Amino acid sequence: MGAGGTACPVYKALFHERNPRGSFLQTATYEQEFAYPWQDPGCHLWFFDDGLPGYAWYVPKANGHVNVGLGGMADQLKDRAGNIKQFWQKFVRKLAKRGLVNYDGYHPTGYSYYLRGAVDVVSDENAYIVGDSVGLATVDMCEGIGPAVRSGLLAADSIVTGAEYSLAGIDRFSGGGFFSKVLPPGQSETNFCQNGSAVVDFSARCSSGVSSACTRRVANLSTRAASVPAGKADVNAPNSL
Ligand SMILES: Cc1cc2nc3c(=O)[nH]c(=O)nc-3n(C[C@H](O)[C@H](O)[C@H](O)COP(=O)(O)OP(=O)(O)OC[C@H]3O[C@@H](n4cnc5c(N)ncnc54)[C@H](O)[C@@H]3O)c2cc1C
Numbered sequence: 001m002g003a004g005g006t007a008c009p010v011y012k013a014l015f016h017e018r019n020p021r022g023s024f025l026q027t028a029t030y031e032q033e034f035a036y037p038w039q040d041p042g043c044h045l046w047f048f049d050d051g052l053p054g055y056a057w058y059v060p061k062a063n064g065h066v067n068v069g070l071g072g073m074a075d076q077l078k079d080r081a082g083n084i085k086q087f088w089q090k091f092v093r094k095l096a097k098r099g100l101v102n103y104d105g106y107h108p109t110g111y112s113y114y115l116r117g118a119v120d121v122v123s124d125e126n127a128y129i130v131g132d133s134v135g136l137a138t139v140d141m142c143e144g145i146g147p148a149v150r151s152g153l154l155a156a157d158s159i160v161t162g163a164e165y166s167l168a169g170i171d172r173f174s175g176g177g178f179f180s181k182v183l184p185p186g187q188s189e190t191n192f193c194q195n196g197s198a199v200v201d202f203s204a205r206c207s208s209g210v211s212s213a214c215t216r217r218v219a220n221l222s223t224r225a226a227s228v229p230a231g232k233a234d235v236n237a238p239n240s241l
Contacts, residue, residue, distance in 0.1 A: 001128050001159075003152060006113050008133035018121045021135045025115040027054075027142050028077050030088050031069025032108040038066045040100055049094070051080050054142075056091050058100050068092070068101060071142065074112060084110065115139050116147070116172050123165045128155040136167070141174040 002010025011019075038060040047055045054072020061067060070084075070091050077084050088108060095101040114135030122129050130136075131148030138147065150170050158165035 001130070001155065002133045003130050003148075005132040006111075006135075008129065010127060011129050011133040014124055014127050015121060015129050015133075019119055019129075019134070021114045022117050024073070024075055025117045025135065026074040027071055027113055027115065027137065028074040028084050029069060029071035029111050029113075030084050030108045031067065031071075031111075032106060033061070033065060033067040034103070034105070035064055036066040036101060036103060037064055038101070044100065046091075046094075050087065050090050052087050052091075053077060053080060056087075058095060066101060068095060069108070113137055113144055115142060119167060122151075122167060123155070123158070128158070128165060130155050134167070136170065138174040139172050143174050146174075147171075 002008045002015070004010065040058075041060055043060075044058040045055055046052075046057075049056060052070060052072055053076035054070065056070035057068065059067045068091075070087055072084075072087075077087070088106075092101070092103070092106060096103075113132045115137045116139055117135060119134050119136070122134055130151040132144055134151065136147035136151060137144035147170050151167065154167075154169070155165050157163055
């Protein structure tokens with residue numbers, strides 16, 4: 001069972017040639033979680049801020065921890081700034097300026113994973129790949145936790161029952177992309193996305209796909225974020241978001 005994430009050795013050894021991942025589907029992230037006496041209990045998301053081709057987040061967690069980070073499509077990050085670290089520097093300055101996090105000990109960790117592409121070979125006799133090993137994150141919100149869990153369950157079911165292991169039932173979009181279709185064109189994302197203590201800032205007009213998904217997420221986040229323990233992710237919400 002290849003469940004080792006992006007650098008999964010099972011993927012490399014058995015599936016890489018038949019399932020090459022497209023570099024245009026690669027994400028790059030930079031994040032850090034640490035003990036911090038946060039004051040603002042709301043989640044903050046910033047989409048396309050300062051030219052970032054993606055989004056950044058501030059998430060206060062239980063027991064005095066906070067998770068901050070940013071991510072975007074790797075190719076676009078390279079094109080725009082040459083280095084994700086430059087976006088990080090601007091981001092942490094913004095956190096300090098807004099009074100959200102004023103911290104001297106940053107040492108963020110970088111990670112990369114792939115969005116869902118034209119993946120069709122995910123098993124070979126008794127070998128399977130799931131989650132980031134395949135590259136299954138949703139193409140609109142880059143969410144990989146749900147697809148990783150679902151593909152793991154499907155692969156396990158195949159092993160136990162002999163049923164075919166197929167990704168057909170795993171959605172390519174967060175929430176099925178329904179909101180993307182119903183949002184009226186020209187909607188002001190900033191107003192549309194503000195909800196309770198969770199605030200979404202759009203620095204530029206963005207695609208309705210992103211705005212709709214975040215609206216739905218934000219509604220959940222405001223009640224859940226500060227109760228998520230440090231180091232834990234919430235499958236239904238952008239954890240880190
Ligand atoms: C900063 C950041 C924020 C994210 N935010 C979100 C979000 O808000 N929502 C969302 O849905 N997704 C998010 N994602 C993506 C999500 O985390 C991944 O898509 C998901 O965790 C993939 O799960 P996985 O089990 O396939 O791989 P992983 O979570 O990477 O787990 C793979 C595991 O295999 C282990 N491993 C690797 N090699 C070996 C080996 N040789 N032997 C044994 N073990 C091995 C690794 O140590 C690791 O524990 C985020 C990712 C990052 C980096």
